[in-house]
Amino acid sequence: MRTPVTLICAAACGLTVMAAQPAMAQSKQLTLCWAAWDPANALVELSKDFTAKSGIGMKFEFVPWTSYADRFLNELNSKGKLCDLIIGDSQWIGGAAENGHYVKLNDFFQREGIRMEDFMPATVTGYSEWPKNTPNYWALPAMGDAIGWTYRKDWFSRPDIKAAFQQKAGRELAPPKTWDELKEVASFFQGREIDGRKVYGAYIYTERGSEGITMGVTNALYAFGFKYEDPKKPYSMQGFVNSADAVKGLEFYKQLYDCCTAPGMTNAYMQEGLDAFKSGQVAMQMNFFAFFPGLYKDPNVGGDKIGFFVNPMQKERGTQLGGQGISVVAYSERRDDALQYIKWFAQPDVQKKWWSLGGYSCHKAVLNDPGFPASAPFAADFLTSMGMVKDFWAEPSYATLLLDMQKRMHDYVIAGQGTAQQALDLLIRDWTKVFKDDGKL
Amino acid sequence: MTQTSSLHTLARRAGAATPPVVAARVRGLSDRAVAWLFITPTMLLLLAINVFPLIWTIRLSFTNYRANRPNAPLRWVGLENYTSILSDPDVWHAMQTTAHFVVWSITLQVLLGFGLALLINRQFRGHGLWTTVILLPMMLSPAVVGNFWTFLFQPQTGLFNHVVAFVSGRDPSSFQMIGDVTLAPWAIVLVDTWMWTPYVMLICLAGLRSIPDDLYEAAEVDRAGPFRRFWSITLPMVLPFLMLAVLFRGIENFKMFDMVNLLTSGGPGSTTEVASITLKREAFEKWRTGYSSAFAVILFVTVFGLANIYVKVLNGVKQR
Numbered sequence: 001m002r003t004p005v006t007l008i009c010a011a012a013c014g015l016t017v018m019a020a021q022p023a024m025a026q027s028k029q030l031t032l033c034w035a036a037w038d039p040a041n042a043l044v045e046l047s048k049d050f051t052a053k054s055g056i057g058m059k060f061e062f063v064p065w066t067s068y069a070d071r072f073l074n075e076l077n078s079k080g081k082l083c084d085l086i087i088g089d090s091q092w093i094g095g096a097a098e099n100g101h102y103v104k105l106n107d108f109f110q111r112e113g114i115r116m117e118d119f120m121p122a123t124v125t126g127y128s129e130w131p132k133n134t135p136n137y138w139a140l141p142a143m144g145d146a147i148g149w150t151y152r153k154d155w156f157s158r159p160d161i162k163a164a165f166q167q168k169a170g171r172e173l174a175p176p177k178t179w180d181e182l183k184e185v186a187s188f189f190q191g192r193e194i195d196g197r198k199v200y201g202a203y204i205y206t207e208r209g210s211e212g213i214t215m216g217v218t219n220a221l222y223a224f225g226f227k228y229e230d231p232k233k234p235y236s237m238q239g240f241v242n243s244a245d246a247v248k249g250l251e252f253y254k255q256l257y258d259c260c261t262a263p264g265m266t267n268a269y270m271q272e273g274l275d276a277f278k279s280g281q282v283a284m285q286m287n288f289f290a291f292f293p294g295l296y297k298d299p300n301v302g303g304d305k306i307g308f309f310v311n312p313m314q315k316e317r318g319t320q321l322g323g324q325g326i327s328v329v330a331y332s333e334r335r336d337d338a339l340q341y342i343k344w345f346a347q348p349d350v351q352k353k354w355w356s357l358g359g360y361s362c363h364k365a366v367l368n369d370p371g372f373p374a375s376a377p378f379a380a381d382f383l384t385s386m387g388m389v390k391d392f393w394a395e396p397s398y399a400t401l402l403l404d405m406q407k408r409m410h411d412y413v414i415a416g417q418g419t420a421q422q423a424l425d426l427l428i429r430d431w432t433k434v435f436k437d438d439g440k441l
Numbered sequence: 442m443t444q445t446s447s448l449h450t451l452a453r454r455a456g457a458a459t460p461p462v463v464a465a466r467v468r469g470l471s472d473r474a475v476a477w478l479f480i481t482p483t484m485l486l487l488l489a490i491n492v493f494p495l496i497w498t499i500r501l502s503f504t505n506y507r508a509n510r511p512n513a514p515l516r517w518v519g520l521e522n523y524t525s526i527l528s529d530p531d532v533w534h535a536m537q538t539t540a541h542f543v544v545w546s547i548t549l550q551v552l553l554g555f556g557l558a559l560l561i562n563r564q565f566r567g568h569g570l571w572t573t574v575i576l577l578p579m580m581l582s583p584a585v586v587g588n589f590w591t592f593l594f595q596p597q598t599g600l601f602n603h604v605v606a607f608v609s610g611r612d613p614s615s616f617q618m619i620g621d622v623t624l625a626p627w628a629i630v631l632v633d634t635w636m637w638t639p640y641v642m643l644i645c646l647a648g649l650r651s652i653p654d655d656l657y658e659a660a661e662v663d664r665a666g667p668f669r670r671f672w673s674i675t676l677p678m679v680l681p682f683l684m685l686a687v688l689f690r691g692i693e694n695f696k697m698f699d700m701v702n703l704l705t706s707g708g709p710g711s712t713t714e715v716a717s718i719t720l721k722r723e724a725f726e727k728w729r730t731g732y733s734s735a736f737a738v739i740l741f742v743t744v745f746g747l748a749n750i751y752v753k754v755l756n757g758v759k760q761r
Binding site: 095399407412 | 505508509510512531596597614617619620622702705706708709710711712722726727729
């Protein structure tokens with residue numbers, strides 16, 4: 001009698017152990033924090049491969065862009081344990097490194113054979129290094145991004161519209177290559193009736209609360225010759241931030257806002273741009289490349305109806321860097337698992353799949369592939385843009401610097417208070433105070 | 442006698458139910474000590490959640506502390522934060538914006554609220570329904586109100602713009618309530634008035650209902666006309682209630698944040714950046730904790746001081 005009882009007990013124990021195994025695997029779980037947008041959905045899809053391979057479950061904490069910085073910087077500053085991995089904005093890197101929020105990855109990269117030379121230089125500088133241009137790495141370039149433009153290719157190719165533009169401008173209607181051309185095209189479309197609907201020239205960023213207007217206006221400023229500081233004398237801004245070229249660039253952005261945007265676009269950022277473009281309200285839209293795969297798939301304005309172009313030049317080339325690196329949060333209790341995720345994510349095959357799902361890889365294995373420019377209608381423009389990106393300050397005080405610029409730009413561009421020269425002079429005053437407080441001046 | 446004896450019985454029973462150890466301890470305490478025993482937990486709680494943070498804020502206001510850099514050395518800066526705030530033109534602009542918002546929204550709310558209270562105070566058909574309808578806006582969350590008025594104010598699709606366009610014959614997209622420097626300060630006044638007029642109406646209604654009917658009857662005997670009755674009876678009797686409503690709304694609007702933040706984010710430019718938005722940006726976006734503590738202290742002293750003066754005036758009015 002005893003033998004069957006023992007066997008039954010052994011079988012029951014075996015079943016319990018077998019049932020517990022998946023549960024144990026699932027109990028290992030990482031939380032990844034990022035913004036709530038299209039590429040985040042692609043990452044969820046991609047990360048299923050990681051879970052299948054490692055048995056580590058992935059949980060995601062996505063926050064809308066307008067509260068993304070507030071939410072996660074508060075989390076980091078309060079040493080919260082919510083995020084094991086974070087895809088933090090490029091400008092956070094200085095503060096996160098100096099305040100010990102991110103794990104320094106140099107030793108890990110060396111141990112695992114992850115080479116920064118395998119990633120596009122602009123993304124390594126923008127997303128990983130602090131101090132800039134030094135081999136101190138706090139993140140792995142995860143999501144390359146920059147500002148680009150979309151336009152209504154179907155409108156641009158309509159004979160009646162082309163003829164009207166030819167008559168007005170004396171040249172063929174084409175995606176603009178300079179800011180002057182952009183304004184000319186935008187003013188041509190402004191108020192025009194197409195298919196019985198009144199449309200507008202261009203959508204540009206104007207948001208006040210977080211970073212919107214800064215991410216927009218810098219695209220004009222860079223092209224006109226704005227510099228953050230004297231290249232020979234760090235933090236010396238006089239004559240660079242408020243140079244004659246910078247003033248022209250800022251004046252131009254305001255003129256574009258005044259002449260060629262839809263009414264009510266006084267506090268608009270990424271989502272409002274997508275809405276305006278998808279609803280057929282505007283002819284051209286400024287936005288991050290990250291949204292372009294989704295727009296291309298849009299049934300109403302995607303496919304043959306949409307075209308893309310890089311940020312126009314004026315005196316020189318330049319476009320605002322977007323994108324982020326992926327970092328391990330120093331307060332995470334699952335640091336080793338988080339590092340395992342980064343090791344997995346850095347593999348060329350995973351990076352290729354990342355691009356195919358809609359994420360923008362920064363890996364040279366993807367970007368230097370001869371077939372890359374033709375792999376998507378916006379791929380070539382993305383590659384060009386990543387070669388001309390410039391970023392906002394990534395100092396530990398970046399949030400203060402950003403809010404100062406938000407205020408000065410919105411005061412001038414949207415509220416029409418003062419002149420461009422005054423706005424930039426006041427910006428230097430604000431930034432000087434910040435750098436003095438930080439002991440850098 | 443019967444009552445006294447039953448109370449004694451109850452006290453005896455309660456005493457018998459008290460555990461002997463506790464009873465022995467309490468028996469030796471004076472009335473004053475027992476009173477302290479009861480109020481001490483409340484006082485400790487108040488000290489912990491009100492007084493201590495206030496003292497801590499005052500202390501931080503004299504330092505360069507930043508909450509996002511807890512490891513940075515703390516430096517005593519004396520009155521530097523205070524002088525910096527009081528000499529900053531942007532801070533004064535925010536204070537002016539706040540003053541404009543407070544004065545105009547309260548003026549409109551008092552006029553409309555009192556007017557509505559006078560109307561609602563009369564008995565008419567559908568009286569209950571109309572009272573409920575009027576009260577609806579104040580039951581909504583300020584965040585919800587801020588968000589949906591943003592949609593109502595949209596120049597191309599907003600209902601508000603279309604209604605104004607219908608009445609005035611203008612193009613709906615020819616004006617922007619929250620995007621125009623001139624109109625935006627009035628847009629936040631308008632929305633706050635829409636939301637909080639019912640609150641003032643309720644308080645005024647309470648005042649109107651508290652007026653004894655015999656006063657009006659006596660006035661009628663004296664052949665006083667409607668205006669005279671209003672001027673000599675209604676207004677003086679409702680005035681303390683009205684002033685109370687002004688006090689509540691004044692304090693509330695002085696620290697208004699959520700509705701304005703959602704409606705305009707302080708824009709266009711800094712046109713509607715009220716003091717609380719400036720404070721939030723300094724404290725939780727720029728992380729200038731010492732500076733923002735000083736700003737919070739200044740705002741606290743301003744509200745506290747003005748409210749105290751106002752309460753004294755209110756007491757004077759009540760005694761008249």
